[in-house]
Amino acid sequence: MKQKDVVLIAVIVFISALFAFGISKVVFKSSAKNDQAEKVDVISADFLSPSKKYFNSTAVNPTRLIEIGGNNNQNPFTGSPQ
Numbered sequence: 001m002k003q004k005d006v007v008l009i010a011v012i013v014f015i016s017a018l019f020a021f022g023i024s025k026v027v028f029k030s031s032a033k034n035d036q037a038e039k040v041d042v043i044s045a046d047f048l049s050p051s052k053k054y055f056n057s058t059a060v061n062p063t064r065l066i067e068i069g070g071n072n073n074q075n076p077f078t079g080s081p082q
Helices: 003-027
Strands: none
């Protein structure tokens, strides 16, 4: 590239940036200057106890270990149980 080409490209880039900035101001009008954040309720760290109807000593516990069968065969694929 010659010196003239570099200067010409720089001028075109500058003019395009100004043009794009001007168009973006027209297209993307913002009303953010007058906006205010919503007020939220205070979050408390206190928790109420769960209902005794569902959380009691006789309720089903899905997290307990379930053991199917009493087979303790260490080599289950040998063909004969121990």
